[in-house]
Amino acid sequence: MEFxxxxxxxxxxxxxxxxxxxxxxxxxxxxxxDTRTVDVHVARLRRKLGPGYRAMIRTVRQxxxxxxxxxxxxxxx
Numbered sequence: 001m002e003f004x005x006x007x008x009x010x011x012x013x014x015x016x017x018x019x020x021x022x023x024x025x026x027x028x029x030x031x032x033x034d035t036r037t038v039d040v041h042v043a044r045l046r047r048k049l050g051p052g053y054r055a056m057i058r059t060v061r062q063x064x065x066x067x068x069x070x071x072x073x074x075x076x077x
Contacts, residue, residue, distance in 0.1 A: 009067035
């Protein structure tokens with residue numbers, strides 16, 4: 001699911017999606033219950049992307065997430 005989540009966000013750059021929208025579009029489930037699963041998948045995805053690229057998945061507080069390609073990767077030391 002992490003790959004599908006990243007692919008969806010990258011295909012719709014800079015567009016902010018609510019957790020409910022992501023549940024419907026990526027998981028193809030209604031967000032009737034707990035949407036925190038999106039947060040867990042985003043955290044895992046950021047961890048896999050590493051410190052240079054994790055900032056490209058932008059958190060919009062109280063709303064959701066967006067892919068921000070202009071978040072310049074930081075060199076790893």
